[in-house]
Amino acid sequence: MxxxxxxxxxxxxxxxxxxxxxxxxxxxxxxxxxxxxxxxxxxxxxxxxxKFRGGWAAVSALKPDALKRGVLAYSSGNHAQGVATAAKAFGAPAVIIMPKDAPDLKINNTRALGAEVILYDRAGGESREAVGETIAQKRDLTLIRPYDDxxxxxxxxxxxxxxxxxxxxxxxxxxxxxxxxxxxxxxxxxxxxxxxxxxxxxxxxxxxxxxxxxxxxxxxxxxxxxxxxxxxxxxxxxxxxxxxxxxxxxxxxxxxxxxxxxxxxxxxxxxxxxxxxxxxxxxxxxxxxxxxxxxxxxxxxxxxxxxxxxxxxxxxxxxxxxxxxxxxxxxxx
Amino acid sequence: MxxxxxxxxxxxxxxxxxxxxxxxxxxxxxxxxxxxxxxxxxxxxxxxxxKFRGGWAAVSALKPDALKRGVLAYSSGNHAQGVATAAKAFGAPAVIIMPKDAPDLKINNTRALGAEVILYDRAGGESREAVGETIAQKRDLTLIRPYDDxxxxxxxxxxxxxxxxxxxxxxxxxxxxxxxxxxxxxxxxxxxxxxxxxxxxxxxxxxxxxxxxxxxxxxxxxxxxxxxxxxxxxxxxxxxxxxxxxxxxxxxxxxxxxxxxxxxxxxxxxxxxxxxxxxxxxxxxxxxxxxxxxxxxxxxxxxxxxxxxxxxxxxxxxxxxxxxxxxxxxxxx
Known part of the structure; x- marks a missing residue:
């Protein structure tokens, strides 16, 4: 809390x-x-x-072994950039789940920060939460939720x-x-x-x-x-x-x-x-x-x-x- | 100096x-x-x-009787807005000489600050210094030069x-x-x-x-x-x-x-x-x-x-x- x-x-x-x-x-x-x-x-x-603030606060609170395994975020872009920037600063791998219809600027900026970007279909009804949680579990990454964290x-x-x-x-x-x-x-x-x-x-x-x-x-x-x-x-x-x-x-x-x-x-x-x-x-x-x-x-x-x-x-x-x-x-x- | x-x-x-x-x-x-x-x-x-800084510094340095008579500035716009804003705050009348080809935004903003705007023809070779000094003298206004002050x-x-x-x-x-x-x-x-x-x-x-x-x-x-x-x-x-x-x-x-x-x-x-x-x-x-x-x-x-x-x-x-x-x-x- x-x-x-x-x-x-x-x-x-x-x-x-x-x-x-x-x-x-x-x-x-x-x-x-x-x-x-x-x-x-x-x-x-x-x-x-x-979103830089929340991303930094969450990543900087992780223990060294969690940082080493990496983080995952789902985001329309701004949270993604916040998390990716913090992850990069702490040397942690970052995977970002983004909607296909997010602005190119946000997608490109997130990639430029060294994050791996996975696109999902927001309009088609795919749930980013479900996609994110599945991948986080499979790859043993710490999920950093955009607001419920x-x-x-x-x-x-x-x-x-x-x-x-x-x-x-x-x-x-x-x-x-x-x-x-x-x-x-x-x-x-x-x-x-x-x-x-x-x-x-x-x-x-x-x-x-x-x-x-x-x-x-x-x-x-x-x-x-x-x-x-x-x-x-x-x-x-x-x-x-x-x-x-x-x-x-x-x-x-x-x-x-x-x-x-x-x-x-x-x-x-x-x-x-x-x-x-x-x-x-x-x-x-x-x-x-x-x-x-x-x-x-x-x-x-x-x-x-x-x-x-x-x-x-x-x-x-x-x-x-x-x-x-x-x-x-x-x-x- | x-x-x-x-x-x-x-x-x-x-x-x-x-x-x-x-x-x-x-x-x-x-x-x-x-x-x-x-x-x-x-x-x-x-x-x-x-330009707000220089305008404020110059107007705030004036004695009460000079403030009461008012100030004059020649400017393509930014100095004008700086001087007009400071003059307004100190209750001093402001006359601004601006080139006719200055952006409308700057001319309008200067008028919105309560200044009297007089336009001159920069392209036609009129000298803003000469125009400004003549009007300042005639109306007994303190001239605030944009940089040589x-x-x-x-x-x-x-x-x-x-x-x-x-x-x-x-x-x-x-x-x-x-x-x-x-x-x-x-x-x-x-x-x-x-x-x-x-x-x-x-x-x-x-x-x-x-x-x-x-x-x-x-x-x-x-x-x-x-x-x-x-x-x-x-x-x-x-x-x-x-x-x-x-x-x-x-x-x-x-x-x-x-x-x-x-x-x-x-x-x-x-x-x-x-x-x-x-x-x-x-x-x-x-x-x-x-x-x-x-x-x-x-x-x-x-x-x-x-x-x-x-x-x-x-x-x-x-x-x-x-x-x-x-x-x-x-x-x-």
Missing amino acids: TSFALIQSAAERVSQHARVTPLLCSPMLDMIAGRHLLVKAECLQHTGSF PQVIAGQGTVGLEIADQASELGIREAEVLVCCGGGGLSAGIALALEKRAPQMRVRPVEPKGFEDMARSLKQHEVTSNSKLTGSICDAILTPRPGQLTFPILTRLAGSGIVVSDEDALCAMALAYQHLKIVLEPGGAVALAAALFHGAAIQTDAVIAVATGGNVSTEIFQKALTLLPDCERRYTQ | TSFALIQSAAERVSQHARVTPLLCSPMLDMIAGRHLLVKAECLQHTGSF PQVIAGQGTVGLEIADQASELGIREAEVLVCCGGGGLSAGIALALEKRAPQMRVRPVEPKGFEDMARSLKQHEVTSNSKLTGSICDAILTPRPGQLTFPILTRLAGSGIVVSDEDALCAMALAYQHLKIVLEPGGAVALAAALFHGAAIQTDAVIAVATGGNVSTEIFQKALTLLPDCERRYTQ
């Missing part, structure tokens, strides 16, 4: 290697959001997403420690913290960190429309699944259902979920490009989209959005740029 | 308001550069460029203080520091800061081809002018000649200049997008371009490139993205 103490010990191992990402803001985004908006730019993290949640929780420190330096103690949510590992880790370090801050998970399993599960007080696994550009956060470890944490600590459209995510990407000078992927932009375009759902004067990753295909980024004039007209008039 | 003491006192005024920008890196960029490459991401600074140079020098601290934390004490160079204010400020704080680091000014007045002047030991003022996409750093204050500082402290093509700058923008997740404008990418593509000119194992700004027109950014596959092929095979 992930505790605050586990986050602190993860921070000791991770902090020498992870980047302290900046908390960015812009007068124009404040104006659109209608409140002070701070953006935790985890796209600037090593490997281009916060205490060390991974603890590693992601280091984002929460930084948010508490950085916001406090700016004099902000009360805020809703919007987090892009797949299985809930980052949301849960941040929630645990904030519970101790910034008790007046509350996590709000944000998901793409049609894949709001966490929002629905929190509302219904039980785990419910998505009816589909593809059909949004937010590939990084399309998970089947809330995690077994993450859901109880979020039930206890998080506020209700917020749901945004793919178009909202594209506009958030375009405005982050224009006003913050950062590159986001759709799944990494949904929290910012919620802060910008769903202000009615937010209850605090200040809001913090975690911009979780920037590993986007150029085709989709170009599409976001094409929408920029419409986005600016839509939200600034 | 700008001294290290003036930089320190500017840092006291600026540091509460400027962002400490991160020093980014990526294994792929190290591979292309052939050495360890650190990128000081000043595009993440308030107003999207380092001791307080502006001191403000830009705070980038050098941060580079020294951040590199030292990473264990790097010896490096060439590549700086995008227009009139030389940032290069001179950084050089003065490094002289005291990191004496084994040396500034190398980087300019676009056809506008290498600083490189040529340093080589010839006398100020020489560019033969033209337009014709490169690097609009932010197309200045007529080295500054009267900056040139003596750089003659004493800087290494030789490096010259890159517009295509180099576009490729550096594309690779910064892909591997660092930051948005750069062409003039803000020339130092990174030099680090990536002109390694033969660099003499240290580690190199630091200052990525000075990200206020790019989307048309030009799209062009850089279109070139990305060619850039990756060109430099990674």
Whole structure:
């Protein structure tokens, strides 16, 4: 079980290697959001997403013989890069199970990190969990789950420690913290960190429309699944259902979920490009989209959005740029 | 005259308001550069460029009656936004003289900051210095020059203080520091800061081809002018000649200049997008371009490139993205 103490010990191992990402803001985004908006730019993290933290926390917690045998992860890309990077640093072999429809950038980056990549058919209904567990067992590898792993949640929780420190330096103690949510590992880790370090801050998970399993599960007080696994550009956060470890944490600590459209995510990407000078992927932009375009759902004067990753295909980024004039007209008039 | 003491006192005024920008890196960029490459991401600074620092340093140094009368700046955009932002914070009226061919983004941003914008015809040979000085005198405004101003140079020098601290934390004490160079204010400020704080680091000014007045002047030991003022996409750093204050500082402290093509700058923008997740404008990418593509000119194992700004027109950014596959092929095979 992930505790605050586990986050602190993860921070000791991770902090020498992870980047302290900046908390960015812009007068124009404040104006659109209608409140002070701070953006935790985890796209600037090593490997281009916060997943580096969880991957490093999990791999660095392994004993030498487990490292020698190697690790396995299933991931749409960002967790894969996090695990592969950490594995490489610790000299451990890494096998990564990725969906065939993940962006080429993520697949290529994972291979470039020295990992063995095995592709599976997400659209055809193959379960990455089943594929991953079978191969892990057969090859005697340690499976590092993308969110249902205490060390991974603890590693992601280091984002929460930084948010508490950085916001406090700016004099902000009360805020809703919007987090892009797949299985809930980052949301849960941040929630645990904030519970101790910034008790007046509350996590709000944000998901793409049609894949709001966490929002629905929190509302219904039980785990419910998505009816589909593809059909949004937010590939990084399309998970089947809330995690077994993450859901109880979020039930206890998080506020209700917020749901945004793919178009909202594209506009958030375009405005982050224009006003913050950062590159986001759709799944990494949904929290910012919620802060910008769903202000009615937010209850605090200040809001913090975690911009979780920037590993986007150029085709989709170009599409976001094409929408920029419409986005600016839509939200600034 | 700008001294290290003036930089320190500017840092006291600026540091509460400027962002400490991160020093980014990526294994792929190290591979292309052939050495360890650190990128000081000043595009993440308030107003999207380092010019915020110099503008704030200069405006915050003014006496109350001068603030009340107001300030004037001539600028292709980034200095304008820096001065306008600082003037607004201090309640001072701001008049900005901008070239008609500056990107709309920069003109609009400057107006949005509450400044009065007066456009002049750069291509037609009008001198912004003459236009600016005439209006400043007529309206009794304090002229804040973009680089030939001791307080502006001191403000830009705070980038050098941060580079020294951040590199030292990473264990790097010896490096060439590549700086995008227009009139030389940032290069001179950084050089003065490094002289005291990191004496084994040396500034190398980087300019676009056809506008290498600083490189040529340093080589010839006398100020020489560019033969033209337009014709490169690097609009932010197309200045007529080295500054009267900056040139003596750089003659004493800087290494030789490096010259890159517009295509180099576009490729550096594309690779910064892909591997660092930051948005750069062409003039803000020339130092990174030099680090990536002109390694033969660099003499240290580690190199630091200052990525000075990200206020790019989307048309030009799209062009850089279109070139990305060619850039990756060109430099990674």
